Amino acid sequence: MRDRAATRPDTKHFEEAHQTSSPLMAASSELKGNYDVFLSFRGMDVRNNFLGHLYAALDQKGIYTYIDSEELQKGDCIKPALMKAIEESCIAIIIFSEDYASSPWCLEEVEKIMECKEQRGLTVFPVFYKVDPREVRTPRGSYRKAIKGHERKYGRDSEKVKRWKKALFDTGSLSGWDLKDKVEADLINKIVREISMRLDRKLLHVAKHPVGIHRQVVKLESMLNLESRDDVLMIGLWGQGGVGKTTLAKALYNDIFKGFEASCFLANVCETSKDSKDLVHLQEKLLSKILVGKELTMFSVDGGINLMQHRLCHKRVLLVLDNVNDIKQLNALAGGREWFGKGSIIIITTRDNHLLTVHGIDEDHIYEVKTLVNWEALELFNKHAFVRSKEIVIRRDLVDSALRYANGLPLALEVLGSFLCGRREQEWESALNKLAKKDNEKEIFLDIACFFKGRSIEYIIDVLNTCDFDTTIGVEVLVEKSLITKERKTVQMHDLIQLMGMNIVKQECHDDPGRRSRIWLCEDVCDVLSEEMVSFGGLNTDFTLLL
Incomplete structure (x- = not known):
């Protein structure tokens, strides 16, 4: 009798335990309004003048604003x-306004607003309309009388x-706007600009299925010491490609960005900074996100560095530099802690651990992002593999085989799960056999992933045929299985699938590249050649070098 599991093998209890109680998911839903x-106010005089103009200005900017349609004086x-x-x-x-505190209704509103500020991060701004802030805090004048x-x-x-x-004291102590002798139109424009800027700082999309993210966010937040305002903190998120560094950085950003004066998430820095002109553009982008409404133009990286140091040194900012692969990028975008105001946090994601060390980040502030633990890998795989196939029955040994192949790497689990989604058991068996057991196609697949992505089909066939592969048929099988594509006489492969292939090779021996079947990184080649020459034993001929 075969071991079978329907649709989502052995995961029902995982989903019940983790979907309903995930603090990460709860936090995301709470912040959506x-x-x-x-708008909280008191009196027809305020409604018909300042409030009416403010509401119209907000509405004109497309800002969805709640204003009570009734006079706030009915009942307690x-x-x-x-x-x-x-x-x-x-x-x-x-x-x-002068008459605001005379209404119990308004005071109940203030109390509720401050409660929401503490419990769910509601942003609160006071406007002191023809009253002194001290009257509200102390209270004095009409507020004392009320x-x-x-x-x-x-x-x-x-x-x-x-x-x-207490609510009046706390609210009156917040940073806001004091009308005094100011022109109302100017103050309204200033309020609308500030509100627009705040609303533009929205949550980043983390992942369709953020499995395993919350536990890592908790660990990272313990490293950050968010209450401290004495220093500027730089931390690094380091790990192999596809392990979820960017996803984790986004989740962490979402959790903490509201506690900073300004924030910026610069995505995929290595892909958007091929030369110095690109770095200047990134500097402009960074400053425009942090200094909202400021049009700044830079003509060189050095000029950008000087401007960033001058404009950011007094601001408490949260900055994420995602996917950094060159020290020049760090020097141009976050060259030193003195660039930023006290309490700022700079988060850097990279595959290069040494890059973080060179930039002066100590080991205590470098976090290695690791592959998912077994039950998390199973949950993530199932969310992609079985999303539209409620009635399909798949053997557990086939699921286990796919999990072993992905080896806990989130992107591999996502790609493989999506590839198998909706397929029947025989198709699973065939696909996994083709990918993991049939040497001809497997070896060709790994060679393309490590060496030949983007090369011409003719070149690949010529090289691999010398290794006694049936390359022509092997390439066609891989195309049929959607593992590679043919584009303009070249072979292409999705980045996620390439990462999965490279990861398979890395797992042959995680700590010793010389014992793997393939080496494609220059530093690994140099290390292995040096070790082999020193050992006097000659080169290990069981691996392939890309020279």
């Missing part, structure tokens, strides 16, 4: 609809009034 801005308790609107907003603006009235009504030791006073 139905409204961009919630804030209605549930307003509570819900506050909870579903990204930003709250409180317009403190609080005294509430104490007479609810009792001097009323817990409710104490909560209101």
Whole structure:
């Protein structure tokens, strides 16, 4: 009797345990609001003047704003609809006018707004409309008179009034806008620019299935010491291609970016900085994201360095430099800690551990991103392999074979799972046999992944035929299996599939390249040749060199 498992073998309990309780997923959903801005105010005079103009300016910019349609003076308790609107907003603006604190309803709003600020990261801005901020904090003037009235009504030791006073103090202490003698139109323009900038700082897409990410984010946050404002911290995320460095950096960025004055995620730096002109463009992009609304032009990398040092040295920023492969990139984009304000955090992802050391990052702040543990690999594979095939039955030994082949590498699990998705058991068997057991196609596949991607079909056939391969048929089989493609007489391979092939070779001997079947990195070639020459034993002829 064969061992069978339907659709998602042995994973039901994994999904129930991890989908419903993932803090990472919960955090993402909490930060999504139905409204961009919630406006809290008091009185028809405010509504018909300042508030009306502010609402119109926000609406003109496409900023979805909640404003209560009723006068806020009916009853003592804030209605549930307003509570819900506050909870579903990204930003709250409180317009403190002279008569604001006389309304218990408004004070309930302030209390709720500050509660949401603490619990879910709601951004709060006070506007002091013809009142001094000290009147709100202390309270003084009309605010003191209003609080005294509430104490007479609810009792001097009323817990409710104490909560209101604390909410007023906390809100009045926040950075906001004071109208005073300013022109209202100018202040409204300034508020709309700030709100637009805040809303532009949105969550990054992490992954369709962020399996195994949350536990690593927790580890990283323990390294960051987010409460400290005394120094600038640089950390490195290091690991092999396809292991999830970028995904992890995005998740970490999403978790912490709201705690910084400004933030920037520069994706795939190595691909977008082929020469010095590209680096200048990246410097401009970095500054434009951090200094919103500033049009800055640079003409050289050195000029960009000087400008970044001057403009960023007093700002607490979060900067992610993703996929860095050259020290020149780091020198141009984050050359030193003194470039940034105290409390800033710079995160660098790379495949080159030594690059981080050269840049002065100590071992305690270098995090190795490793492959997924067994149950995580199974969960991720199943999410890609069985997403549209609820009724298909697949033997567990075939699933295990695919998992062994991917060896915990997230991108390999995604590619292989997607390739097998919707296929029947016989097709799984055939595909896995072709990929892992039939030497002819397997060896050709690995050679193309390590050496020949982008080379002409004629050249590949000529070289591999000298190794006694049936290359013509082997290439056709790989095309049929969607592992390679033919484009303009060249052989191409998706980056993810190439990474999977390279990873298969690396796993032959993780720590000793000389014991692998293929070597394609120059540094590995030099190391192996040096070791072989010193050993006097001659070169190991069991591996292939790309020279």
